[in-house]
Amino acid sequence: xxxxxxxxxxxxxxxxxxxxxxxxxxxxxxxxxxxxxxxxxxxxxxxxxxxxxxxxxxxxxxxxxxxxxxxxxxxxxxxxxxxxxxxxxxxxxxxxxxxxxxxxxxxxxxxxx
Amino acid sequence: xxxxxxxxxxxxxxxxxxxxxxxxxxxxxxxxxxxxxxxxxxxxxxxxxxxxxxxxxxxxxxxxxxxxxxxxxxxxxxxxxxxxxxxxxxxxxxxxxxxxxxxxxxxxxxxxxxx
Numbered sequence: 001x002x003x004x005x006x007x008x009x010x011x012x013x014x015x016x017x018x019x020x021x022x023x024x025x026x027x028x029x030x031x032x033x034x035x036x037x038x039x040x041x042x043x044x045x046x047x048x049x050x051x052x053x054x055x056x057x058x059x060x061x062x063x064x065x066x067x068x069x070x071x072x073x074x075x076x077x078x079x080x081x082x083x084x085x086x087x088x089x090x091x092x093x094x095x096x097x098x099x100x101x102x103x104x105x106x107x108x109x110x111x112x113x
Numbered sequence: 114x115x116x117x118x119x120x121x122x123x124x125x126x127x128x129x130x131x132x133x134x135x136x137x138x139x140x141x142x143x144x145x146x147x148x149x150x151x152x153x154x155x156x157x158x159x160x161x162x163x164x165x166x167x168x169x170x171x172x173x174x175x176x177x178x179x180x181x182x183x184x185x186x187x188x189x190x191x192x193x194x195x196x197x198x199x200x201x202x203x204x205x206x207x208x209x210x211x212x213x214x215x216x217x218x219x220x221x222x223x224x225x226x227x228x
Contacts, residue, residue: 040220092156099145104158
């Protein structure tokens with residue numbers, strides 16, 4: 001009964017370092033998303049993948065790249081981390097129905113020094 | 114583009130009192146509407162949603178929300194607050210024909226429940 005699994009849960013980086021956040025879902029969902037959460041700003045969409053093999057930019061894509069490795073997995077990469085990327089990152093997935101809910105992972109807390 | 118406004122980033126209520134969290138959206142066509150709750154150090158989970166039909170929607174943990182098209186609102190209420198309701202609440206909207214089925218979230222309202 002895993003749902004959406006994100007790794008790592010915590011990470012500290014120095015400015016300029018790179019890292020990849022991993023996300024996997026076991027609900028056979030088509031769509032997957034990466035959001036970042038910052039105080040007072042709610043969740044903002046970074047990138048999404050409507051289906052396997054496609055990815056699109058969201059509201060705040062600058063400084064990030066994504067890979068939809070297969071139907072289950074959707075990774076988020078920071079090539080050169082900046083302090084402005086300090087945030088909590090959430091992966092989510094959703095089925096085919098436009099009325100369907102998003103299922104979220106537990107989040108990855110990233111600090112860039 | 115869609116936008117969602119939640120009035121009040123923090124709300125403090127006494128245990129047993131009414132909880133009222135406000136949400137307004139901007140859209141010419143009524144979207145699908147959602148309320149999510151986030152407990153400390155956890156992901157978001159769905160409280161309730163409106164897609165079509167009855168405008169008063171009931172969710173988990175005694176919460177309900179009413180869709181008012183004329184006011185472009187989807188306010189969340191609970192008649193009697195419990196200590197366990199202390200959390201952050203997010204309103205979200207999804208366009209009916211949005212590519213990628215994206216959800217747009219409001220800024221969130223953190224609820225504090227006083228004994």
